Amino acid sequence: MSHMRRPPVKGGSERALRERPPSQGVKGTPMSDVVTMQVIRYALEQVADEMGYTLVRTGRSTIITEIKDISCVITDARGQTVAQAHHTPSLLAGFEITMRELVRQYKAKDLAPGDVIITNDPYTGGQHIMDLYAIAPAFHKGELIGFVGNITHHSDLGGVAAGGVAGGIREIYLEGLRLPFVKVMKRGVEDQEIIGIIANQIRLPERTLGDIRAQISSLMVGTERLGRLYTRYGKQTMQRACASLLDYSERRMRQGIEDLPNGTVEAEDFIDDDGINDRPIRIKVKLTVKGDRVVVDLTGSDPQAEGNTNSTIANTHAAVYYVMISVVDPHAPPNSGCYRPIQVLTRPGTIVHPLPPGAVAARTNASQKIVEAMFVALSKIVPQRVTAGSHGQITTCAFGGTDPKTGKPFIFTDIQGGGNGARPKQDGADGQDSHLPRFMNTPVEAAEMRYPVRIERYEFIPDSGGAGATRGSLALRRDIRLLAERASFARYGDRHKFAPQGLFGGKPGGKGALILNPGSPDERRMKSKGLDTLQKNDLVRMELPGAGGYGDPRERPFEAIERDLKNGKVTPDGAERDYDLVVDRGDLTVDRAATARLRAERRSA
């Protein structure tokens, strides 16, 4: 049974849109529309960025203030995203589906200025329980003109594990408080009954409610600024500009897709395991380019997992949209128009389209694999516009216990990426984020001042970047020691078994590992996904996955290898093993003559 989900095409048939000459807007004189659209686009992006700024400044958890695991959007009255802040691609497409559901449930008459609706239901367009959407209707002269929304990762929303990021969970009910659409604020007044329900289910009500209030502040700033734009430009101009903006992005995407060769390409990638059963889970992508449209068929992916590595539909769509925008036209204004030429096919009950009561917290292990598999598939038709395999997961962990200094509970959530893939003409940027997340790390000093932990090491792992003509990025190692008496340690990560893939002869990147008390008698490997209890002074070493190389390592210029040797990013042993050469160990240079001999021998062998 194949289930098709297709982004709605509004404002005319696709055909009509396609045939519109490129310089024209929707109606009226083309020139002034084109210019007005650009002017309003900048203004809308500004409002979205300002919402994000307010959220970061007023948030309480370091996951908001330092890591910035947030996103902000502005939609039209039908819920279509017209502008978004420069945040996390993984969170954005979720709005599309959540908003579709919201406008179905709430008509304009059900909404008033000062209303704020929250939800985190993964089964109506949400991400996982910890990611809470807050959405406010915006009005101009008493009429609903659109919505502003934000989403942020919370440090706790209840559930079996402090921080809500335990792996190996079977049911959504254990992952925390699952909120349908709920008006937490009505006409500017907080609903104390709702607040009370939330406060009763969570470990750090002050912290979480503070973060929800930061979300509300951000929405209030957003509705006010959006209303101001309507006052400035008038409803007609604003709505026409927003419609043009969606059409414009759609047009850019269609033109970009038309430049891709037609055909169907396939690829797959694997999640190590679901945290319960020790067997890999397949993500399969069949991607078809046909004229100015793309169909991404994920129906060949494995059935829904028993553990919580399932990717919610919003997250699945976000992964597909991210890759297509990134390959086709990375500078198109990212809005709903971009999604129109892309059809995503999924089958309910699969790893990329789970059904309740499946658990989903570790969803990024699946969605990042969609990204990886899509890049491999696309490498077969546009080899110059893809990257080699990246870390392909997100290692999210939370330490929860009692802070000995204050006697109060604490939850320290930390999020780490890893290496990012080598690019056609550039090495992967060492240790920097890439693809779906766009996060910052938590400064060591900020973490230690706030939480009973000590971070003893945060550094590159030499030789973890896949060799290639261009090198995959090095992975990171982070050692965290617990200073509290005991604490829960919830986490999900991946790529402990399946390494980041190389492309076109490039070698795979290093695998990840989670090691408890390395170098001590009780050293042991921990599962990538799970929930354990740590004791005081336990040290968790997170070794993140590296990234794959691109192209034949023997094509890598010796100068680049020597630079890596000098910088200790590649060891002499690693260079000899991975690049098929001989290193002069005295001055860390490539011995050209010996290398030529070695390569000649190996060729003839």
Added chain:
Amino acid sequence: MKQERYRVAIDVGGTFTDAVLTDRAGKRLVAIKVPTTPANRADGVMNGVHAVARAAGVEAHDIEEVVHGSTTGTNALIERTGAKVGFLTTAGFRDLLEIGRVMRPHEGLYDFTVDRPPPLVPRYLCLEATERLDAAGAVLTPLDEASVHAAADAFERERVEAIAICFFFSFLNPVHEKRAAAILAERFPGLLISLSSDVSPEYREYERANTTVMNAYLAPVMRAYLTRLSERMRAELGDARLSIIQANGGSTSVEHARRLAVTTVNSGPAGGVVAAAFYGRRNKRSRVVSVDMGGTSFDIGLVEGGVSRVTTEGAFQELPVKIPIIDLHIIGAGGGSIAWIDRGGALNVGPHSAGAEPGPACYGRGGVEATVTDANVVLGRLNPGNFNAGQMTLDAEAARRAVSAIASKLGTRVEEAALGIVRVVNANMIKGIATVTIQRGIDVRDFSLLSFGGAGGVHAVDMARELGMAEAVIPPLPGTFSAIGLLVTEMRHDYVSALGAITADKADLGKLERHFQAMEKAGRQELAAQGYAADRIRLTRIADLKVLGQTYELSLALPVQDRALDPAGMKALLRAFGNLYRSRYAFFYEGEPIELVNLRLAAEGLNAPVQLKRAAQAGSDPAPARRGRRPVYFEGRGFVPTAIYERDGLRHGMRIKGPAVIEEPTSATLVPPGYTAAVGADLGLFVPLNGAKEKRQ
């Protein structure tokens, strides 16, 4: 002793060096431009000094001070020509600089070819010392001196030119940094060693380390430059003092600038914001958005309460710096910005610029792409026959050809395309202004837009109107306005005491008072050494506060400055914080605990104020300044006969009704139909907007 003594400001730009001279009382003001000399910038500076002295009829030996806005640091960062730095940090964190905060630039959201700029120090020069403090500043692992010596051996082998040290939690306790510095100083006599506890003693290790490294990176370059310049000055001007502008908008001594070179980056644009604050204060405008529109860049600053806004979360060339700097936002938009059509059919302008060579098509130096300047020529807003003090004639036909190419792609007439270019570049600049205003919770509707730089006057009214601002102001001498800012800066030193976050209402006020007093003592000493008498010293106590659990502070001056910190003073501070918080972030939940993060002190040595020339009062009729008319193109109206005025001919009290163009040697101002510019006492142009009443000039 000499009779009259003079002060000279030198602002070195990419193409021109601006020189402005004033007397001790600040009554005379002479401004000129000389070419910048990139090969040896000190030559350009001295040429400027002598040229402006000649123009003013003043003996070079009568100059007592040269105030200098230098681009040497900025250029070294852009061109990556700073020193080879050795970086020493806490064991386990060698990769601190390269890992950074791991976030890609926002242009790289979907474009995976976009990277952060690489760190200033490569990995092989980043070494570790065995030592560690805890989050309270207590020693966990004592400094292993052998590890410092091992690093020193490597630095010696690599012949580093400067050293930066950043240990974890050194902002709470610098003991290990100081000891390591002492060891290294012995090993490398004469080498500048930058300590993070000295340069930027605040939490967040990456930002602190990067600031410290940048200081080390620039110090040798600045030292060489300043030494060369000081020698030339001594030889040619005798005992005249050289003062260097800092990014915080204050000036400082050569000694200080050599030690804290990072504070001199972006000091030229900072001068512009200081000038705007000064001009606003003179004209009773305490809230000003300052914009400097040149050929390639558009610099935006903010003035509140008559003071230029300072941030501690800035960046130079996308690398964060954690020191107080004027809150400047620089975007790639200017007269030279190139217009282009993207594949979706939308018109874009910039960020690519035609620069000075080949320049806009109308310069006739081989440029063929349409720029903003070309669009302004097509629209009749710039006078091809009177550009850059008449030293240049613009090729109007070339401008038209270039804009036509855009017009045909858009399927519209050339004038409409030109108007589109102007509107899109304006939208870009407006978004930039919004970034430094609205984003900081500031409502621009109460602000005046002060617009200067060569291109500032042509776009000022349109931008201010679009932003809903109360008024557009074009100051006198807009072409050399930033240099005037250098003359009005005060000597300034910033100090900070990190507290590591303590709950404000439980704070030990005596201890806080001792922190302030220690900083005040240091400030007074430094200023006294620079020759400021006690009555010319101004000290401002500042505190950084936040709501418990948040990580971002708001910085505010203590409401009570003139007596020791007591419970009433603390209460006033917390009340002021609540008000500021509410105005920035819409909501403030009363009763939440407030934390104190840092105490700061701004120590200023006050200079004599500068007087701008005052024009005589005249009637409101501007006819005496009228220089004919020409057609100028406006939105929705097409070409309209437009009166042309000469700015030098204007007098205080005249009113110029739009449409009008007011021309002067290095700039022009456009007054669109329906608006009226009033001429101020110092020949400033004031255009009330958006229903605002005309303010007093």
